[in-house]
Amino acid sequence: MVAGTHGFQPHNPLCEEDTPPNQAAPCVVVIFGASGDLTRRRLVPGLYNLAREGHLPAHFCCVGFARRDKDHGIFRSEMLEGVREYSRSQPVDANLWSSFQEQLLYHRSNFDDDEGYVRLGRLLKQLDSQFGTQGNRVYYLSTQPQYFPVIIERLRRHGLIYDAGSETDPWSRVIIEKPFGHDLASALELQSHIGHHLHESQTYRIDHWLGKETVQNLLIFRFANPIFEAVWNNHFVDHVQITVAEDIGIGSRGNLFENQGILRDIVQNHVMQLLALIAMEPPGNLSAEAIRDEKVKVIESIAPLSTEDLDRRVIRGQYGPGYVQGESVLGYRQEGDVSEESAVETYAAMKLYIDNWRWAGVPFYLRAGKRMPKRVTEIAITFKAPPGHLYDCGLLNNVLAIRIQPDENIALKINCKVPGQRAVIHPVKMDFRYNASFGGSQQEAYERLLWDCMAGDSTLFARIDEVLSSWRLLSPILDHWKSKKPDSWPNYAAGKWGPEEADAMMFDGGRRWRIL
Ligand code: BG6
Numbered sequence: 001m002v003a004g005t006h007g008f009q010p011h012n013p014l015c016e017e018d019t020p021p022n023q024a025a026p027c028v029v030v031i032f033g034a035s036g037d038l039t040r041r042r043l044v045p046g047l048y049n050l051a052r053e054g055h056l057p058a059h060f061c062c063v064g065f066a067r068r069d070k071d072h073g074i075f076r077s078e079m080l081e082g083v084r085e086y087s088r089s090q091p092v093d094a095n096l097w098s099s100f101q102e103q104l105l106y107h108r109s110n111f112d113d114d115e116g117y118v119r120l121g122r123l124l125k126q127l128d129s130q131f132g133t134q135g136n137r138v139y140y141l142s143t144q145p146q147y148f149p150v151i152i153e154r155l156r157r158h159g160l161i162y163d164a165g166s167e168t169d170p171w172s173r174v175i176i177e178k179p180f181g182h183d184l185a186s187a188l189e190l191q192s193h194i195g196h197h198l199h200e201s202q203t204y205r206i207d208h209w210l211g212k213e214t215v216q217n218l219l220i221f222r223f224a225n226p227i228f229e230a231v232w233n234n235h236f237v238d239h240v241q242i243t244v245a246e247d248i249g250i251g252s253r254g255n256l257f258e259n260q261g262i263l264r265d266i267v268q269n270h271v272m273q274l275l276a277l278i279a280m281e282p283p284g285n286l287s288a289e290a291i292r293d294e295k296v297k298v299i300e301s302i303a304p305l306s307t308e309d310l311d312r313r314v315i316r317g318q319y320g321p322g323y324v325q326g327e328s329v330l331g332y333r334q335e336g337d338v339s340e341e342s343a344v345e346t347y348a349a350m351k352l353y354i355d356n357w358r359w360a361g362v363p364f365y366l367r368a369g370k371r372m373p374k375r376v377t378e379i380a381i382t383f384k385a386p387p388g389h390l391y392d393c394g395l396l397n398n399v400l401a402i403r404i405q406p407d408e409n410i411a412l413k414i415n416c417k418v419p420g421q422r423a424v425i426h427p428v429k430m431d432f433r434y435n436a437s438f439g440g441s442q443q444e445a446y447e448r449l450l451w452d453c454m455a456g457d458s459t460l461f462a463r464i465d466e467v468l469s470s471w472r473l474l475s476p477i478l479d480h481w482k483s484k485k486p487d488s489w490p491n492y493a494a495g496k497w498g499p500e501e502a503d504a505m506m507f508d509g510g511r512r513w514r515i516l
């Protein structure tokens with residue numbers, strides 16, 4: 001068993017017996033930006049569930065670092081509210097909470113205030129003796145991106161980030177929330193700032209989608225089932241569609257979204273990760289580096305988009321007022337903190353080609369949008385039609401549809417004879433459902449990723465070259481859009497599947513978006 005391979009162990013009890021998982025080591029987790037939504041919605045409920053299932057290290061505590069004035073008691077009661085509202089396990093176990101909350105502390109400071117880091121250093125030492133956390137640290141940066149270099153620089157200046165040392169030294173790791181840069185140039189700049197203070201092995205760039213069970217299963221599905229791998233190439237595959245549709249709008253994130261748009265918010269990270277996992281070559285082993293090497297190779301093999309491609313093969317859109325799930329909803333430009341003339345896209349679709357032996361000639365269609373009719377993330381592999389004319393009666397192509405969320409499942413559409421005298425053919429589905437096979441409550445992505453970081457496994461985090469190669473591909477799109485203001489927006493109503501141009505792009509290739 002190679003060190004750091006816990007990320008992709010199959011749920012096969014036989015395999016688990018052979019390969020005991022890594023251990024989460026004693027540590028203090030310091031969350032920067034602890035007053036924000038992520039801490040109470042995902043991070044603390046995630047830690048609570050790790051505690052509930054006995055996965056937290058025995059020697060552990062968590063410090064919330066933020067600018068607002070509050071004491072430990074207020075912080076704890078806010079976190080309890082968060083756990084009550086967002087934890088996957090309900091109701092909250094009162095006994096467990098009363099001991100767990102003792103391990104939650106609050107530290108008030110501005111992110112650029114040196115004195116705050118001096119006090120943090122003293123607090124951490126005291127916590128080491130109180131909780132036996134042995135000097136090990138996870139720093140979780142859940143702040144606005146402009147603070148990432150500020151915080152990392154201060155931590156280093158005050159001796160709170162150590163050199164990447166040997167296995168037995170105390171360690172410090174930094175989890176950095178997305179977005180890592182807002183284009184290629186800014187990602188390079190951010191990396192050059194933090195690279196002075198932090199070794200790559202200490203840098204955990206989080207893309208929480210990699211912690212989702214269904215996303216982790218992609219590699220196991222592909223490389224533990226050779227029957228699929230044999231047809232996973234341009235001899236058999238007609239095209240691939242990746243859809244990330246959300247029915248929600250942008251909620252209270254108007255300000256943030258105005259500076260991002262869907263390409264930065266979802267495509268550059270979540271969609272590109274799905275594409276890499278579905279298209280990569282088998283890794284030489286299951287180590288973090290081997291898996292990430294293959295992901296980088298496939299992103300780097302995507303053919304760059306020419307100016308003509310940028311017009312024809314990349315579509316953007318913005319929703320106007322409409323109806324979602326029967327409810328009337330505002331258009332994007334009417335949402336809070338959004339400009340009435342906003343040129344920010346809430347929908348993006350594109351057709352890409354991966355220029356390697358396996359995939360040459362196979363179009364990959366990607367689409368992501370807010371305020372679509374429903375929440376659904378799916379990867380669909382459409383296979384080629386059978387050769388010849390044996391059954392010349394409008395056979396549908398085989399489709400393997402991997403539903404990432406919700407109602408996680410994998411379904412293969414095949415053609416089948418309808419019972420009866422005549423050879424009537426009808427498509428049917430072979431369907432595997434996660435719930436039916438493994439039961440309901442799955443570990444949450446943040447829970448899994450926090451645990452992996454405490455265990456020193458970076459498999460499910462993005463390495464710098466992955467992030468840069470994705471920006472290298474997508475930055476020209478952003479530049480192109482900046483130079484050409486969209487006219488006649490909004491171009492799709494909330495509750496529709498995006499603008500007509502996206503359908504036209506599909507028809508051009510003689511295909512259609514899947515009806516989901
Ligand atoms: C986040 C995006 O990374 O992912 C959000 O910023 C999006 O815009 C969210 O809604 C979707 O993730 P999940 O896990 O809620 O499906």
